[in-house]
Amino acid sequence: MTGDAIGFSEISDVHRNERRSKILTKLPVDFYVRAEEHLQKLRDEHCAALQNPGNPNTMLIWDQITKLDTRLKHIYEIRERKITLAALDNMVGASQPDNMTKRDKALYDKLVEVLKGFRESKEIKECPKRSAAAEAKPEPKPEPEKFTQPKLIEPEPVAAEAKSEGTIIVQVLEDIPAFVSLNDTYNLKKDDMVTLPSQFASLLSARGKVRIVSA
DSSP states (O other): OOSSOOOHHHHHHHHHHHHHOSSOOOOOTTHHHHHHHHHHHHHHHHHHHHTSTTOTHHHHHHHHHHHHHHHHHHHHHHHHHHHHHHHHHHTTTOOOOSSOOHHHHHHHHHHHHHHHHHHHHTOOOOOOOOOHHHHHSOOOOOOOOOOOOOOOOOOOOOOGGGGSOSEEEEEEOSOOOOEEOSSOEEOOOTTOEEEEEHHHHHHHHHTTSEEEEEO
């Protein structure tokens, strides 16, 4: 057994003090080791008592085991919570807490290491500074797109004869689809000799559809 024996009363005192304090309390020397040794001793006694079903101490020992196990776990949880908060405070410049055991110190150092590594990996990296030559030379501005005026389609010139009134005799040079004037319908075939209003005759002549024979 390591050091002096520790009992139910001492463990209960540590549990009560740890609950009441916002900071880590000072534990007895080798508290964790001696507390676990005491708990194991009670477990051994309970096993021995079970060999004698009529032993009145069986239930009493088991009750102590249950209470001590619960209080020890609670002590661990309270101190671990305090150590975690202290590690977070270390990120803003706080010093490490007092009254840490070797177990507490190992947990504190590990938490600080993990927190620092995580924060360093999340730091925003600054963009590299541009060289003086690059800063002095302005970037070329994109040239605006050139506007191209759409080409207008000029209307076909109307022959001078189309402007005059009257009729003209023409020879049809190729079949022409039927078309209608104000007074008549024309269905012209190749080699026909017909009289057309001057405006139609001039237009068809300009397009090479007919040949003017006489005005």
